[in-house]
Amino acid sequence: MAPEVRPPSHLSNPLATLEQLSTSGSQLDGISADLETSILFAGATLTQAAGILLHLPQDIIASAIVTYSRFWVGAEGGSLREYGAKDISAASIYLTAKLSAFPKSPRSVLNVYSFLAAVPSTFTDLDKFSELDYEESCYLSEGAYQSRRNLLTKMETIILRVLGFQTHVALPYALCINYLQALDVFKGPSGKALASKAFEYLNASLLNPQLLYLTHQPPALATSAIYLAAREIGVKLPEEEWWEVFDTDREELGFLVVAMLSMEGFVGEEKGKWEGGSVPLTVEGVEKEIERRNGVNGHDTL
Amino acid sequence: MSSAKSRWADNAEEEVQRKREKEEKKRAKLEKQRQAEEEEVRRKKAEEEAAARKDEQNREDSDRPTKRRRLSHDGEDSRTKEKAEQPRKLLRFAAPAWGPCRHVDNFERLNHIEEGSYGWVSRARETATAEVVALKKLKMDNLNDGFPVTALREIQTLKESSHTHIVDLREVVVGDTLDDVFIVMEFVEHDLKTLQDSMSEPFLPSETKTLMAQLTSAVAFLHSHWILHRDLKTSNILMNNQGEIKLADFGMARYTGDPPPPNLTQLVVTLWYRAPELLLGAKTYGFEIDLWSVGCIFGELLQKEPILQGKNEVDQISKILTLMGIPTDTTWPGFRRLPNARSLRLPPNPPPHATKPNIRRTFALLTNAGVDLLLSLLSLNPDGRPSAAEVLDHPYFKEDPKPKAKEMFPTFPSKAGQEKQRRRDTPSAPKRGEGGKVEFGAVDLSGLFGAEREEGGAGFQLRMG
Numbered sequence: 001m002a003p004e005v006r007p008p009s010h011l012s013n014p015l016a017t018l019e020q021l022s023t024s025g026s027q028l029d030g031i032s033a034d035l036e037t038s039i040l041f042a043g044a045t046l047t048q049a050a051g052i053l054l055h056l057p058q059d060i061i062a063s064a065i066v067t068y069s070r071f072w073v074g075a076e077g078g079s080l081r082e083y084g085a086k087d088i089s090a091a092s093i094y095l096t097a098k099l100s101a102f103p104k105s106p107r108s109v110l111n112v113y114s115f116l117a118a119v120p121s122t123f124t125d126l127d128k129f130s131e132l133d134y135e136e137s138c139y140l141s142e143g144a145y146q147s148r149r150n151l152l153t154k155m156e157t158i159i160l161r162v163l164g165f166q167t168h169v170a171l172p173y174a175l176c177i178n179y180l181q182a183l184d185v186f187k188g189p190s191g192k193a194l195a196s197k198a199f200e201y202l203n204a205s206l207l208n209p210q211l212l213y214l215t216h217q218p219p220a221l222a223t224s225a226i227y228l229a230a231r232e233i234g235v236k237l238p239e240e241e242w243w244e245v246f247d248t249d250r251e252e253l254g255f256l257v258v259a260m261l262s263m264e265g266f267v268g269e270e271k272g273k274w275e276g277g278s279v280p281l282t283v284e285g286v287e288k289e290i291e292r293r294n295g296v297n298g299h300d301t302l
Numbered sequence: 303m304s305s306a307k308s309r310w311a312d313n314a315e316e317e318v319q320r321k322r323e324k325e326e327k328k329r330a331k332l333e334k335q336r337q338a339e340e341e342e343v344r345r346k347k348a349e350e351e352a353a354a355r356k357d358e359q360n361r362e363d364s365d366r367p368t369k370r371r372r373l374s375h376d377g378e379d380s381r382t383k384e385k386a387e388q389p390r391k392l393l394r395f396a397a398p399a400w401g402p403c404r405h406v407d408n409f410e411r412l413n414h415i416e417e418g419s420y421g422w423v424s425r426a427r428e429t430a431t432a433e434v435v436a437l438k439k440l441k442m443d444n445l446n447d448g449f450p451v452t453a454l455r456e457i458q459t460l461k462e463s464s465h466t467h468i469v470d471l472r473e474v475v476v477g478d479t480l481d482d483v484f485i486v487m488e489f490v491e492h493d494l495k496t497l498q499d500s501m502s503e504p505f506l507p508s509e510t511k512t513l514m515a516q517l518t519s520a521v522a523f524l525h526s527h528w529i530l531h532r533d534l535k536t537s538n539i540l541m542n543n544q545g546e547i548k549l550a551d552f553g554m555a556r557y558t559g560d561p562p563p564p565n566l567t568q569l570v571v572t573l574w575y576r577a578p579e580l581l582l583g584a585k586t587y588g589f590e591i592d593l594w595s596v597g598c599i600f601g602e603l604l605q606k607e608p609i610l611q612g613k614n615e616v617d618q619i620s621k622i623l624t625l626m627g628i629p630t631d632t633t634w635p636g637f638r639r640l641p642n643a644r645s646l647r648l649p650p651n652p653p654p655h656a657t658k659p660n661i662r663r664t665f666a667l668l669t670n671a672g673v674d675l676l677l678s679l680l681s682l683n684p685d686g687r688p689s690a691a692e693v694l695d696h697p698y699f700k701e702d703p704k705p706k707a708k709e710m711f712p713t714f715p716s717k718a719g720q721e722k723q724r725r726r727d728t729p730s731a732p733k734r735g736e737g738g739k740v741e742f743g744a745v746d747l748s749g750l751f752g753a754e755r756e757e758g759g760a761g762f763q764l765r766m767g
Contacts, residue, residue, distance in 0.1 A: 009462050009527070012395035020399070076402045098451050099458065101563040106447065153448030157480045160449060165457050165474040166400035217395060247393040 013066075013170045016214040020074030029079040035289065036080065037209045038270060040072055042122050042279035043085030044207045050093055053112045054104050058203065063169040064089075064096040065206045066213045070166070071159055073214065078162055083155065086113065086281035091155035099167060106149045111138045122279045123271050169213075172202055172222035179222055179246055183237060190233050197229035198222075201260050209266060210259045216252065223248040224256035403476045406484050409437055415718045425489055425718060435472065436489045442481045452553050457485060459529045459555040467520035469540060469550040490540035490548050491716035494603075497541060500714070504606035508706035513547055514600055515694065515705055520549040521596060522690035525589045530558050532570040533731040534595035536602055545711030554731050562586050571595060572731045573618050574608045578629075579684050581619045583641035590684035596693070597679025604665055604672075619646070625664065626682055627657040634683035671698040 026036045044065050051061030068089055071078050078088065090113045097104045115138045119129070140148065160167070176198050180186040185194060202225045205212045212221060223246045230237050243253050280289045409426040415436065416423050426437040440453045460471040472486040494513070498504070505513065517539065524531055532554035540548040554570050566587060568580050577594035579587055601609035610625065612618025623629075628648055629637050637643055661677050668676065675698045681687045688696070699705060 012397060014400050015397040017399050070400060074401075094448065095454075098448070099454055101559070101565075103451075149446070153446075154480065156448045160454075161403050161476055161480075163400045164403050165454075165461075166398070167454070167458055168462065217397070244390055244392060249392055 009168060010170050011175070011219065012217050013213070014166055014168065015217070016070070016073050016211065020077070021211075021215070023075050024073055025075065025077045025079035026072065026081065028075055029081040031080055031286070031290070032293075035286075035293075036072075038273065038279050039080055039085050039281065039286065040069065041207055041209055041266075041270060043089045043281055044068060045122075046086060046116060046281065047089040047093055048203075048207070049116060050089065050109070050112045053115065054093065054097070054108060056093070056097060056100075056102055056104070059171050059173060060096055060100045060102060061093070062171050062173075062203070062206055062213075063100075064093040066169045067096055067159065067163070067167065068092040069211055069214055071162055073211065076162070078158070080286050081283060083158070084282040084285075086117070087151060087155045088159065089113075089281075091152055091159055094152055095156050095159060095167070096169075106152055107140075107145065110140060110145060110148050110152065114138055114140055120278075121276045122274055123276070170218050172218035172225070173199065175218050175246075176202060176222040176225060179226055182245070183226070183242065185230070185235050185237065188235065190235055194226075194229050194233050194235050197233055198225040201225035201228050204263050205260055208259060208263055210262075212256065212259055216256060219246050220248040220252050220256060222246070224253055224260060227253060228257055228260055403474050403483075406437070406475045406477045406482065408475065409435065409486070411437065426486075428486075434489045436469075436487045437475075438485050438487065440483045440485065442483070453483070455556045456552040459524075459557070460485070460487075460552045462527060463524060463529065463552075465520055465523045467516045467547055467549060468523065469548040487550070488548070489718075490542045490550070491718060492541045492543075492714060493537050493550075493718075494539040494541055494547065494599075495535070495537035496717055497714060498536065498602075498606055500717070501606070505603055506703075506706065508703040509711065510600075510603045511699060511703070511705040512545070512708060512711075513541075513603060514596075515699055516547045516708075517549070517599065518596060518690050518693045520547075521592055522694060524549075524555075525592070525690050528557050528559060529555055530589065531555050531592050531595075533572060533575075534592055534599065535572050535575045536599055536608075539599070543713040543716070545706075545708030558588065562588050570731060573612055573615070574598065574610050576618065577684065578619060578622055578682050579637075579640065581615055581622075582637065582643045582646070585641075587684070589689065590687045593679055593687045593690065593693070594684075596690070597676060597687075600676055600679060601665070604668060609664075622682070625661070626659045626680055628652045629682045630657050633657065633686075637683070669698070669701060671696065671701050674698070 024036065027033060047065050047068055048061055051058075051064060056064075071083075071088055071092070072080070090109055094104065094106065094109045097109075115132070118132060118136075177186065177195060180191065180195055180198070185191055188194075202221060205221060205225070223243045227237075227243065229235075241250065243250070278285075280286045408430065409428050412425045412427055412434070414422070414424045422441075423436055423438045425434060427434050440450070440456075442450060442453075457471070457474060460469070464470070469490060470488040472488065475484045475486055476482055477484070504510070517534075521531065521534070531549070531552065533551060534549075538549065538551040540550050542548065556566075558566075564586060566585075568583060568585075568587075571577070571580060571591060575595040575598045577587070577591040580591060598609060610618065610621045612621050627633075630652065631638070638648075659677060659680075661673055661680070665673065665676065675693065675696050678686065678688050679693070
């Protein structure tokens with residue numbers, strides 16, 4: 001293989017090591033892998049929703065989700081029995097926005113999260129949001145605000161410590177447009193549709209339980225999203241192995257394409273699993289869920 | 303061993319047989335390839351001749367022969383085989399990992415170096431490796447907003463800046479409480495400010511040139527990575543005993559963009575190194591502010607002391623205008639629209655001599671190329687300043703005396719390395735929350751340009767506030 005080069009930072013991300021991917025703080029604390037997957041996915045979705053409500057650009061939301069996802073992997077990553085997914089989600093968004101051109105105040109972030117906590121179930125449709133009483137659910141008393149702000153900033157510091165201050169996130173969005181231009185399909189009649197479909201794949205991949213943004217570099221993610229989008233929209237791409245131009249080999253492309261396509265099925269399964277209930281996003285909620293599962297199974301393996 | 307082999311070949315005889323077959327196949331393949339190559343050469347020759355003939359016949363049709371030649375280039379299989387054996391090279395990036403911060407107990411503190419506005423720096427030794435490093439404890443104030451954004455930016459920008467002339471950030475370590483955060487950097491013996499203070503003569507012209515080239519290369523690197531340093535000054539430039547400078551203290555640094563973010567704070571850069579557009583309250587600014595500071599450092603290296611030592615913002619701008627002349631609408635279009643320029647009552651038509659810079663007189667020993675570089679770096683109009691990359695191409699660096707090789711630099715006793723504390727007599731960069739706006743007090747500046755005013759008759763005054 002070609003020698004590894006120190007990359008221009010906008011093209012590459014720090015990636016999770018094999019060791020980190022093989023276990024997690026939560027699993028070592030006795031949380032089953034499927035419960036962990038459900039919670040991490042729900043927390044990532046929550047982060048996306050909060051980012052939209054905070055009027056943050058998608059690239060900042062995406063960076064926050066990547067930071068959130070990095071926090072949980074590996075034996076030295078955070079455990080869901082110690083930190084609530086909701087709190088880490090809020091702190092990730094707060095931290096990422098702070099470093100961006102669109103900082104958000106602790107109060108804005110906390111208001112949005114208390115609103116989202118009032119959403120009746122994890123898989124509530126977006127159009128049901130307007131039926132919620134916004135003012136009622138957002139209201140935080142001064143005392144509650146103080147203590148939540150302290151928690152928010154504490155979680156922020158904990159994220160930084162667990163990640164060793166690795167806050168760098170490179171994203172595939174700009175590359176994706178760049179590649180579409182290079183393939184000479186962006187200006188075509190379906191260029192716009194193609195780009196937005198590719199972006200949909202990139203956005204959905206942020207929530208992917210296979211942690212694609214922690215295991216693959218932005219060029220590969222952008223290339224795979226384009227491959228899928230072109231197939232779906234019906235745009236003809238070169239016959240040759242064009243993905244190699246963007247430093248993605250056939251094997252990686254194949255893997256990512258399958259992973260990206262699996263998303264729909266995964267979300268359907270999750271919806272079925274939780275049937276209008278809520279995925280526990282707090283430490284107490286997780287303990288309750290573990291108890292409930294033990295009760296159902298009648299023994300105490302988790 | 304043999305049992306392992308037997309998974310593939312039942313007995314030795316069979317294996318020998320197989321080997322022989324393989325070799326035969328290989329030989330046949332080679333022979334085929336040789337024939338194909340010969341064939342190819344023959345074909346190529348014939349085609350070239352044909353192409354040449356055709357070219358003569360029809361010049362407009364020039365793309366056809368090449369096309370045909372490519373199609374019938376070779377026996378297709380040998381070509382694809384060749385391809386398969388040599389996979390195309392794809393770019394692979396080294397992906398750094400992440401892991402939790404180590405504890406500061408892995409280091410033992412040796413001596414205190416200095417206290418800057420963003421933290422306390424000490425010399426320390428990593429217990430496991432005995433390596434000497436610089437350990438900087440970050441100041442944690444304004445905790446209502448969580449982790450200080452300046453500290454975060456310092457870590458983020460330093461982490462991304464891997465350059466010979468930028469101090470190397472090794473890692474971030476933590477103490478027992480959540481407020482104890484330290485950054486571990488390579489230890490560098492000197493800083494340019496302290497070093498210059500201890501020298502009896504300024505750096506030689508050849509040395510100054512080397513230092514300027516190194517500094518500018520670091521600034522060019524930062525700017526090409528969209529990082530603004532925002533606090534360039536001699537006390538933030540470290541120097542080791544190998545004649546290398548290392549840019550440090552990224553406490554003011556941040557990422558910028560094109561166009562720059564609209565809400566940048568004007569409270570940046572230590573006063574003596576602060577660009578005029580910042581002093582005049584520009585709401586947006588770019589890389590040019592760093593180049594102004596580079597200009598101030600250039601002058602300081604030549605004179606062995608800071609060239610523009612203002613006592614406050616108003617004094618600073620009047621010192622700048624005394625050195626560089628008064629801006630006019632042609633030398634700096636639009637400067638009158640800057641917030642603080644309105645209170646700076648400049649004449650609409652200042653006398654010509656008041657608009658001329660005094661660089662030549664102030665730096666009498668500098669060559670013409672050097673003067674030209676300094677003039678451009680200290681251009682009042684930010685658009686008139688060169689980019690860092692352009693500075694590196696300036697004739698100043700090519701003319702004699704040539705930059706001194708860094709190996710030839712003298713070494714100095716290190717103050718930081720001894721049990722000695724540095725005195726900080728340069729003012730610091732402004733701190734966040736130190737008042738949101740530059741306040742110009744009522745300062746009498748009637749003495750400034752007084753003589754010229756009488757001569758020229760066109761009166762003006764600097765009235766601030």
